[in-house]
Amino acid sequence: MEHDKELLADLIACEERVWDALVDGDISTDEKMLHADFLGVYSTGFATKADHTAQLDDGPTITRYKLTKHRVKRLGRDYAALCYRADFVRAGERKTEAMYITSIWEQGLDGWRNVFSQDTTAST
Secondary structure (H helix, E strand, C coil): CHHHHHHHHHHHHHHHHHHHHHHHCCHHHHHHHEEEEEEEEECCEEEEHHHHHHCCCCCCCEEEEEEEEEEEEECCCCEEEEEEEEEEEECCCCCEEEEEEEEEEEEECCEEEEEEEEEEECCC
16 A cells, blocks of 8 residues: 555656646657657547647646646556546636546656546636
8 A cells, every 4th residue: 555655746846847838838858758659649539649749839738737636547567547626727817717627647666657548628
């Protein structure tokens, strides 16, 4: 159980680095945190790593965020899924949006990298 708490803390920190990159417009951190074969599944369709980082070409995409309701599920020796709720405000907007997100992370020699993410709009 303690191991899961450590895994959860590690993956939350990784996920926050991705969100912080969106707030800061930091393409290099976004690139570093995503696996070369990253796949995103969004309401707009599929996205690659290049698609994900390209959204920052014009600067930050998020002004603020809060991640809650975290859950972790180990998927094997080097893989784990982090599921959580994200409440956030997009750059240039005032309305808070909410999504439930599942991110699959792979642990390699250089740390955790996000290989998959799926967003589901929250209805409440």
